[in-house]
Amino acid sequence: MIQKIGVIGAGQMGNGIAHVCALNGFDVVLSDIDQAQLDKALKTVEKNLDRQTHSKREDTRISEADKKAALARIHPVVGLDHFGDCDLVIEAATEKEEVKVQILKALCPLLKADAVIATNTSSISITRLAAATDRPAKFMGMHFMNPVPLMQLVELIRGLATDEETYRSIKELTEKLHKTAAPAEDFPAFIVNRILLPMINEAVYTLYEGVGTVEAIDTAMKLGANHPMGPLELADFIGLDTCLAVMQVLYDGLADSKYRPCPLLVKYVEAGWVGKKAGRGFYDYSGEKPIPTR
Known part of the structure; x- marks a missing residue:
């Protein structure tokens, strides 16, 4: 029974x-x-909970008491030393395999024997990450979508060694969080990013080759394909560094040239223009309204 949950990483996903x-x-x-x-992170959580208390949608609205109770349940800590009584720990650190492996190796000795570990990786092999732990049977992928409070989907990915009990307990937890589970096989980038990121990468190629401007590409996909957000705007929201990391996993893992990251995406990441979180990506966010950078 999962009652206490640890979350590693206090970024936008954590x-x-x-x-x-x-x-x-x-x-x-x-x-x-x-x-x-x-x-x-705590300020962000409070702001997002506050938004829910004023939601016009009845199904997402919460009371002031719910907000206060939720905030009281979150205990912020520096380091990994406070996970000893957690039933589940969800790793939500940066999308770099060497960082995740380092965290998992340091985490395992601090956990109780029956604790389950989940990773929120959006693309990295669950089987390989599990092999870095002392409990591959109690390890699996639990990939939330961004922004987590609003998005309904969680991809559930078993590694080669993940046992049925672990999968079942994480599926039950997903339902208790009022999310919809989508089981995915352990192949690079799973389902959502296997489809979504090559589309974003292709949009960057379209910009790189001068087929359209940032504004034209995003307008075309919003009005021509009925997407709620253009692909370049979405890339900025996800983080161009994360987009590049996922494309690299696809390119390395599947050895197919169609997954080659666009050189312009690489250039933006090298410049530190990684999107909304940096104040600049395919759009400049320093003013009142985002302005295209190309």
């Missing part, structure tokens, strides 16, 4: 996961290496 877990009655230990990031 704070969203902490938010939905706490709102649905679970005690949450939210960990990061940086106190300032934890403070920022």
Whole structure:
């Protein structure tokens, strides 16, 4: 029975996961290496919960008491030393395999024997990450979509060694969080990003080759394909560094040239223009309204 949940990483995914877990009655230990990031995460959670108290949609609206109770259930900590009584720990660190492996190796000795570990990776092999732990049978992928409080889907990915009990307990948890589970096989980028990221990469190629401007490409896909957000705007929202990391996993893992990351995407990441979180990507976010950078 999962009652207490640890979340590693207080970035945009980690704070969203902490938010939905706490709102649905679970005690949450939210960990990061940086106190300032934890403070920022708690402010974000409070702002998002506040937004829900004023929601016009009845199915998403919460009371002031719900908001206060959820905030009280989140316990921010620096480092990994406070996970000893957690039933489940969800790793939501940066999308770099070497970082995740390092965290998992340090985490395992601190956990109780029956604790389950899930990773929120959007693309990396679950089987390979599981092999870095002392409990591959109790390890699996639990890939939330961004922004976590609003998006309904969670991809559930078993590694080669994941046992049935682990899968069943994570599926039950997903339902308790009022999310919809989509089982996916352990192949590079799973379902959503296997389809979504090559589309974004192709949009960057379309910009790179001068077929259209940033504004034209996003307008074309919003009005021509009825997408709620253009692909370049979406890339900025996801983070261009994350987009590049997923494309690299697809390119390395499937050895197919159609997954080659666009050189312009690489150039933007090299410049540090990684999207909304950096204030600049395919759009400049320094003013009142985002302005295309190309």
